[in-house]
Amino acid sequence: MSAAGIPAGPVAGPRRVVLTGCGVLSSIGNGVAEFTTALRAGRVGTGDITVFDTTGFPSRRGHQVHGFDAATALHRVRPEHSGRATQFAAAAARMALDDAGLDEAWLRERRGTVVVGTTDGEVGELDLLTRSALAIGLGAFTGAALSRTATGSLALGVVRELGLSDVESSTIATACAAGNYAIGAGFDAVRSGRSAWALVGGADALNRKTFAGFARLGLVAPDECRPFDADRVGLLTGEGAGLLLLESEESALARGAHIYAEVLGYGLNCDASHPTTPEENSVARCIRLALESASVKPDEVDLISAHGTGTRTNDTTEIAAIRQVYGDEVPRTVGVKGMIGHTMGAASALGAIASALAIRHGFIPPTANHRSTDPDCPVDVVPNASVPADVRIVQNNGLAFGGNNAVVLLGRHESHRGESVR
Amino acid sequence: MNVNTPVDVPAVRAIITDILELDDDELTGTSLFIEDHGADSLGAIEILSRIEKELGVVIPQDALVKLVHLDAVLDVLATAERRTP
Amino acid sequence: MSTAVITAWSAVSPYGTGRAPLAAGLRTRTAPPESAGPEEWTAQPAATARVVPGFEVREALGKAGTRGMDRLTGLAAVTVREVLSGEPPAGEDGDLGTGIVLGTASGSIQGFMEFTKASLEGERPIDVMPSRIPNMAMNRAASAGAIRHALKGPNTTVAAGRLSGLVALDQACRLLADGRAERMLAGSAEEFSATRAHLTRAAHGDGVVLGEGCVMVLLEHGDTATGEPLAEVLAVHHRVAPPGEFTAALTAAVRAALAEAGVPSGTVWAAVPGEAPGPAGEQERRVHEELFPADVRARAASVALLGETAAATGAYQLAALLSEPGEPGRIALVTATDPDGPVGCAVLRLLTEGESA
Known part of the structure; x- marks a missing residue:
């Protein structure tokens, strides 16, 4: 569809956009069923990282995906020709498609949008290339390396895996908010009628480069990530993928799809102040933009899925920003990174899926590893154990290095028209 | 184990003036890295990192907040541990 | 729905800094000269490319906030400056309505590999360069442009290979059309590096001459544009x-x-x-x-x-x-x-x- 023209199609005006399929790879489980069970149980997926050599690092703990067999998970993308993050994106997209009760033919019959968010793309492949170049010199640069290391490979992996062609595809590399950026792009594409469906989310694979960077910054926790805890000392790097299948409400109802949630709106902005330190007023503005986009008032929000990295600075700044918007009536605010680690570009996509599961199944996933809440983070973080709750609207935060903020609002979808959650 | 040899003050000064891009006479014992010299949090980490590497010591990460001026760096170094290979 | 119009553009190119040298070179169909690239770990001494002549990030942008900044980010930040040249600086609240969409292939692959090399070769694996850490996020270039000009609108980095420029243009138009920004800078950038040269030649042949640079256009709503629509x-x-x-x-x-x-x-x-x-x-x-x-x-x-x-x-x-x-x-x-x-x-x-x- 045109960049700026009027969308073609039978439905006039913006469409409502619903989430009907989820694909998940995470340290606490692969597939949406395992992920749901683990979130409800408050399972923590921390372990020793084995995807690269951690010898000599102050800690080797992180959140690695286990039980992922690319050869089984992927039908078309060849594992030997693609990097780990691309494999994750493609496999999670296939899972989302299956979960939505759709097949490739359905996608091929309609124009669609594929947007995958990421922090590192295939930096893991560049790590390997670096090691080879140091060992054998310039012969390490082979003909396939350019494509393999390209960041666009993630979205393209989804397109190739599902055998698609009439699809606009891009990878969004806005670091740790990229998942929410991708959801926003897919939301706009479906809402405007430019695309009939969107497969959007995020993927990242553990790699040495990013592990070394966070370790050098002193931001890596020695044992567990404890969002909003008084004694928190940092994050744990993680990997995974979260892919969401979005379609119009009309499409989902027509085919009798199981609807997790409605995407109500989103906000994007940039702190434009510091490369690595978040800025409270700007984060608050992003939250307001998202609420406005979704036509949601703060008192209608039941749950905030925070960025919640477990670093001193992020958590204090984020909670202060939330309190600017919500005052003293802050909804329960959880950090799922205690369970799944910081999955970088996948983080806000997995946060969005966790939010949708909270809406769909009526529970609030806990903030794990919690001992006592930081007085500077005075909110109910739902420590350690999930609680049943009637969750209608969730705010999902993504905050990135570079001051790139993205906030997505999800709401319960009421199947009878006129009983919208709004 | 503690560093028993005296801290190499000129080396520390050289690292700090290089990172903060100062002339030597701009850096005093108590001129503040952030307020007076325009450094940010990454500058402090860079100072810590370079000192660790070039002087062969280990500075605990929680000392980072103390590294506000040259004298404070020298104080931290006085109790820093040598790197073990 | 209003259409998006381009009201300004600029570039940093192998013809030099700014719009005029690039426009003149293109109009006269004159290829820019080849020269040696930056000195790098994997560089081949005699290699040449169509690089931005004499481009050094800190000379181009000054010392403030540029320590460790990679070439890609420098090229993009100078381009943002050039597009916005002639505008008064943003006020205290910043420019809330202006955003950036920048297309890139993979950030600075040279920078990523040098960082990993430091981790592999250092006495300890965390002996990496702290000043380079901001570069390790692929959104560094887009966000640095925003930081330098207080552009607080949506700030997006898209990676779609050779489609990156078109996808950036498309995304920026959509953000405008959906009312998420009043003005968007859109464009794409590529840095020359020895690593990129090796990767490119391994894929496409030794005869390939590499180029680099960044071009950005300023987009506004057609009906509210303040600049002259180009x-x-x-x-x-x-x-x-x-x-x-x-x-x-x-x-x-x-x-x-x-x-x-x-x-x-x-x-x-x-x-x-x-x-x-x-x-x-x-x-x-x-x-x-x-x-x-x-x-x-x-x-x-x-x-x-x-x-x-x-x-x-x-x-x-x-x-x-x-x-x-x-x-x-x-x-x-x-x-x-x-x-x-x-x-x-x-x-x-x-x-x-x-x-x-």
């Missing part, structure tokens, strides 16, 4: 070709873009292909031969003049159109073809007589 973005359409078979998918993309723009193929005044290396570029040229007469194909400069500019190519193609003189109202298009599959087309209406020579 061009109107009528449509952007992209899709993915089956492996190795670009012709049909690119033809479909061009037809879809023209249909969305509401202009017949016969009215196209200029068509600029992306000049991808290998079969992708060959098939793209044949599509142009099939769809457009020779004079249409020759009206604007070929981006091949600049060398292989990868992710920056799409933005350079826009520059080629915006540099070419002619009557207001001309319809022009660019196509992009990525050897990995993505293909696309953007259709513009050029609204001025072009740059005066």
Whole structure:
């Protein structure tokens, strides 16, 4: 569809956009069923990282995906020709498609949008290339390396895996908010009628480069990530993928799809102040933009899925920003990174899926590893154990290095028209 | 184990003036890295990192907040541990 | 819904800094000189490329906030400065309504590999360069441009190989159309590095001459634009070709873009292909031969003049159109073809007589 023209199609005006399929790879489980069970149980997926050599690092703990067999998970993308993050994106997209009760033919019959968010793309492949170049010199640069290391490979992996062609595809590399950026792009594409469906989310694979960077910054926790805890000392790097299948409400109802949630709106902005330190007023503005986009008032929000990295600075700044918007009536605010680690570009996509599961199944996933809440983070973080709750609207935060903020609002979808959650 | 040899003050000064891009006479014992010299949090980490590497010591990460001026760096170094290979 | 118009543009290119040298070079069809690239770990001493002459990040931008900044970020930040030159600096609250969408292939791969090398070779694996850590996020270039000019609108980094420039243009137009920003800077960038040269030559042959640079356009709503509209973005359409078979998918993309723009193929005044290396570029040229007469194909400069500019190519193609003189109202298009599959087309209406020579 045109960049700026009027969308073609039978439905006039913006469409409502619903989430009907989820694909998940995470340290606490692969597939949406395992992920749901683990979130409800408050399972923590921390372990020793084995995807690269951690010898000599102050800690080797992180959140690695286990039980992922690319050869089984992927039908078309060849594992030997693609990097780990691309494999994750493609496999999670296939899972989302299956979960939505759709097949490739359905996608091929309609124009669609594929947007995958990421922090590192295939930096893991560049790590390997670096090691080879140091060992054998310039012969390490082979003909396939350019494509393999390209960041666009993630979205393209989804397109190739599902055998698609009439699809606009891009990878969004806005670091740790990229998942929410991708959801926003897919939301706009479906809402405007430019695309009939969107497969959007995020993927990242553990790699040495990013592990070394966070370790050098002193931001890596020695044992567990404890969002909003008084004694928190940092994050744990993680990997995974979260892919969401979005379609119009009309499409989902027509085919009798199981609807997790409605995407109500989103906000994007940039702190434009510091490369690595978040800025409270700007984060608050992003939250307001998202609420406005979704036509949601703060008192209608039941749950905030925070960025919640477990670093001193992020958590204090984020909670202060939330309190600017919500005052003293802050909804329960959880950090799922205690369970799944910081999955970088996948983080806000997995946060969005966790939010949708909270809406769909009526529970609030806990903030794990919690001992006592930081007085500077005075909110109910739902420590350690999930609680049943009637969750209608969730705010999902993504905050990135570079001051790139993205906030997505999800709401319960009421199947009878006129009983919208709004 | 503690560093028993005296801290190499000129080396520390050289690292700090290089990172903060100062002339030597701009850096005093108590001129503040952030307020007076325009450094940010990454500058402090860079100072810590370079000192660790070039002087062969280990500075605990929680000392980072103390590294506000040259004298404070020298104080931290006085109790820093040598790197073990 | 209003259409998006381009009201300013600039560049950092192998012709030098700013719009004028690039526009003059393209108009006169003069290739920029080749020179030696920056000194790097994997550099081959005699290698040359069409690099931005004498470009040093800290000389170009000053010392403040640029310690450790990579070349890609420097090129993008200078381009943002050039596009916004002549505007008063943003007030205390910053420029809330202006955002950036920047296309890149993979950030600074040279920087990433040097960081990993430091981790592998250091006495300890965390002996990496702290000042380079901000570069480790691929959104560094887009966010640095925002930080330097207090641009607090949406700030997006897109990676779509050689489609990056078109995808950035498309995303920026959508953010405007959806009311998420008042003005958007859109463009794409590529740095020269020894690593990129090795990767490119291994994939596409030793004869490839690399180029680099960054081009950005400033987009505003057509009905509220404060600057003089230089061009109107009528449509952007992209899709993915089956492996190795670009012709049909690119033809479909061009037809879809023209249909969305509401202009017949016969009215196209200029068509600029992306000049991808290998079969992708060959098939793209044949599509142009099939769809457009020779004079249409020759009206604007070929981006091949600049060398292989990868992710920056799409933005350079826009520059080629915006540099070419002619009557207001001309319809022009660019196509992009990525050897990995993505293909696309953007259709513009050029609204001025072009740059005066």
